[in-house]
Amino acid sequence: MADLLITGGRVIDPSQRLDRAADVYIKEGKVADVAAGLAKKSGLAGAPRLDAAGRWVLPGLVDMHVHLREPGRENDETIAAGTRAAARGGVTTVLAMPNTEPAIDNASLVAFVKAKAAAEGAVNVLVAGAATLGQQGERLTEVAQLVAAGVAAISDDGRPLMNSELMRRALEYAHGCGVPFIDHCEDLHLSGGAPVHEGAAAAVKGLRGAPWAAETVMVLRDIALCELTGARVHIAHVSAAQSVEALRAAKRRGLPVTAEATPHHLALCDADIEGYDADFKMNPPLRSPRDREALLEGLADGTIDAIATDHAPHGPGKKALGLAAAPFGVIGLETSLAVCLTRLVERKILTPSQLAARMSAALASILGLKGKGTLRRGADGDVTIVDPRASWTVEADFESKSRNCPFLGLRLKGRAAAAVVGGRIAHAL
Numbered sequence: 001m002a003d004l005l006i007t008g009g010r011v012i013d014p015s016q017r018l019d020r021a022a023d024v025y026i027k028e029g030k031v032a033d034v035a036a037g038l039a040k041k042s043g044l045a046g047a048p049r050l051d052a053a054g055r056w057v058l059p060g061l062v063d064m065h066v067h068l069r070e071p072g073r074e075n076d077e078t079i080a081a082g083t084r085a086a087a088r089g090g091v092t093t094v095l096a097m098p099n100t101e102p103a104i105d106n107a108s109l110v111a112f113v114k115a116k117a118a119a120e121g122a123v124n125v126l127v128a129g130a131a132t133l134g135q136q137g138e139r140l141t142e143v144a145q146l147v148a149a150g151v152a153a154i155s156d157d158g159r160p161l162m163n164s165e166l167m168r169r170a171l172e173y174a175h176g177c178g179v180p181f182i183d184h185c186e187d188l189h190l191s192g193g194a195p196v197h198e199g200a201a202a203a204v205k206g207l208r209g210a211p212w213a214a215e216t217v218m219v220l221r222d223i224a225l226c227e228l229t230g231a232r233v234h235i236a237h238v239s240a241a242q243s244v245e246a247l248r249a250a251k252r253r254g255l256p257v258t259a260e261a262t263p264h265h266l267a268l269c270d271a272d273i274e275g276y277d278a279d280f281k282m283n284p285p286l287r288s289p290r291d292r293e294a295l296l297e298g299l300a301d302g303t304i305d306a307i308a309t310d311h312a313p314h315g316p317g318k319k320a321l322g323l324a325a326a327p328f329g330v331i332g333l334e335t336s337l338a339v340c341l342t343r344l345v346e347r348k349i350l351t352p353s354q355l356a357a358r359m360s361a362a363l364a365s366i367l368g369l370k371g372k373g374t375l376r377r378g379a380d381g382d383v384t385i386v387d388p389r390a391s392w393t394v395e396a397d398f399e400s401k402s403r404n405c406p407f408l409g410l411r412l413k414g415r416a417a418a419a420v421v422g423g424r425i426a427h428a429l
């Protein structure tokens with residue numbers, strides 16, 4: 001457990017409505033004080049220091065949608081490489097999704113990932129447990145055992161739980177065990193495995209498209225099951241305007257439903273897909289400009305609570321198969337903060353404080369993480385330091401083991417200058 005004094009930065013902590021110049025003192029891994037002039041205190045003269053002059057100091061970013069691929073697909077990503085990618089992007093806590101090989105559907109696999117993360121992880125790793133055995137959508141896992149083993153959420157992400165009766169029971173178990181259920185909303189019959197959104201770009205490219213309704217019918221179903229069970233339902237990677245509208249109405253009625261959007265759906269639309277480049281292929285697909293506008297509105301008004309990457313590494317060979325045949329998914333950990341600073345804060349869609357809320361406090365709240373998403377005294381000493389003026393171009397020199405990034409070559413403004421995890425510097429430029 002480390003001590004650290006972060007000096008001279010602009011501390012932005014929406015959990016305390018704080019936005020002012022201050023020093024942050026972390027003692028034995030926990031936030032001990034946030035105040036101006038700490039650097040001059042004689043008692044702290046010996047503490048290790050990190051200069052944050054000209055920079056923003058935020059509660060450590062949380063990313064609740066990350067595929068670390070271990071066990072089983074270590075050629076695409078590992079816990080070690082994926083968490084180094086997180087640190088470089090300023091993310092201090094990730095939630096690892098369970099669609100590994102084998103799927104994380106029992107307590108011993110949860111223990112494996114947690115042990116590996118403790119030994120090799122550069123940042124905090126939380127684990128989501130599968131909802132069904134092998135994520136086959138047929139038999140429920142032992143949710144209580146998974147929660148006892150320490151999972152932070154239940155999800156079959158990568159796949160939807162198509163059987164609504166099973167979904168109802170999974171929600172009841174998750175609710176009873178006090179963890180949220182994260183759903184990948186997709187009606188597989190409607191989407192039909194189509195590689196892109198059903199719209200103008202699909203027509204021009206001569207590809208099959210997945211309609212927006214493939215997502216929205218499942219969002220509406222989940223809202224109904226949320227009302228039926230009272231369980232906390234979190235909708236992953238919202239992409240369609242009609243889904244945002246459904247969520248807005250559900251929240252107005254006070255239902256405990258939350259939602260996330262990804263940086264790629266917030267920054268890009270189907271018109272941005274370059275040729276047949278599979279680095280623009282993900283599930284759900286990039287949708288129309290109107291859908292993207294609706295996501296931005298939903299993010300600004302709080303209908304969409306959080307930003308999460310859906311970091312989905314695939315080795316280069318697989319993505320070389322082209323749009324139609326390549327697997328779904330793009331990496332995002334090393335670009336999420338910078339893309340959001342450039343496209344959301346620079347363009348005044350979110351204030352810096354709102355961005356901190358959407359990338360940290362909101363996710364800590366959804367996952368019920370007491371010591372995260374805040375720089376209150378006693379909170380975990382996880383801090384993200386932002387250089388808001390850094391100007392850089394995304395290049396394929398990623399810490400991630402994969403290179404499937406739709407933002408390659410993009411000029412961005414702002415980036416993570418440092419990531420601090422429990423008072424220890426996990427990344428610094």
Ligand SMILES: [Zn+2]
Pocket residue numbers: 157158159184236237283284
């Ligand atoms: Zn998904």
